Ligand SMILES: NC(=O)N[C@@H](CC(=O)O)C(=O)O
Ligand SMILES: [Zn+2]
């Protein structure tokens with residue numbers, strides 16, 4: 001039985017420690033005491049009470065940090081719970097997850113925030129950082145009490161699922177951001193331009209007879225937010241960036257010295273709207289899968305530093321909801337379990353360096369969201385993931401720990417496997433374990 005709570009101690013032998021943020025790349029052992037890194041190198045003189053794991057020469061990197069996931073609790077526990085979401089996270093190598101506010105009740109009150117944090121600690125698998133709502137009830141009218149939410153533990157604010165409704169509301173939110181120091185995350189979408197569209201607007205939507213969502217729907221709100229940011233200051237973070245135009249706008253804003261960051265998700269750099277033909281509603285999400293020029297621009301944005309991090313936008317939905325007509329099904333796909341492997345495809349194709357991928361998935365999200373994780377250093381928190389880069393496997397239904405199965409990667413061969421995950425000095429996931437932690 002694995003230790004389910006508290007800070008753990010262990011000796012992990014025979015690994016390649018790899019942390020580009022700390023410029024660590026060395027073979028050896030790593031000793032963790034009470035949840036923190038004590039020593040690395042060759043370690044042999046430890047007390048017999050400390051558990052020893054053999055890493056088998058695999059790659060040890062900082063635990064991944066996801067700044068954008070939907071765990072659905074409270075309110076939609078039939079899709080996902082904090083417990084099943086945490087299991088999905090650690091099996092994908094994520095040890096820190098920021099969870100969105102579009103729950104029921106909405107996370108617009110400190111009691112909701114505190115309850116999420118309490119539940120996550122009770123589950124004890126990964127760290128959960130709640131994101132508070134920008135507006136009460138996500139209604140786009142009145143600002144939430146950001147200061148009380150921050151005191152309760154919110155690390156950022158977003159109305160995700162919906163855009164921050166007006167430029168004026170964004171202005172007020174960013175003014176609060178200058179006070180709290182916490183980012184405002186926007187789901188950039190002009191809902192009048194999307195106008196009930198269900199997939200990307202283009203050749204594929206025309207041939208399928210489905211109503212399209214143009215790139216401009218995303219781009220005009222990114223442009224709006226950047227101009228408001230120029231007025232107010234504060235921290236602006238663009239969620240799930242998917243368009244060529246959006247990448248261009250963020251690149252220019254950074255050149256102008258504005259405090260803007262952006263994330264994209266694995267599906268936007270691996271798939272296009274062609275996937276809707278084969279994967280149907282498992283390829284339906286918002287923003288929608290775009291076209292090849294967008295996919296290429298997103299990859300360029302990742303490699304040149306325009307896009308700061310990879311987030312999953314893990315958005316579980318039950319199969320009875322997804323197994324409907326395309327128009328009727330909800331937007332969203334799960335992503336925690338496949339994110340690293342999809343990112344690793346860019347390393348295999350030579351489009352991204354491995355060190356860059358690790359920075360995009362661990363150090364950068366932690367640094368920009370001011371989370372005390374994302375690196376391997378002496379006295380740092382012992383959150384790691386052990387990866388076997390040589391493994392390939394087919395994604396079957398039982399690959400997922402999430403409660404939902406809505407993934408466009410079902411049936412694909414993927415490379416790079418998460419072998420073990422450690423959080424707070426405890427082994428929280430072990431793929432070779434028959435009775436995997438909490439499964
Ligand atoms: N991305 C999605 O398609 N869906 C998300 C909402 C969101 O991220 O906008 C959800 O909550 O299901
Ligand atoms: Zn969104």
Ligand SMILES: [Zn+2]
Nearest residue numbers: 100160161313
């Ligand atoms: Zn989302």
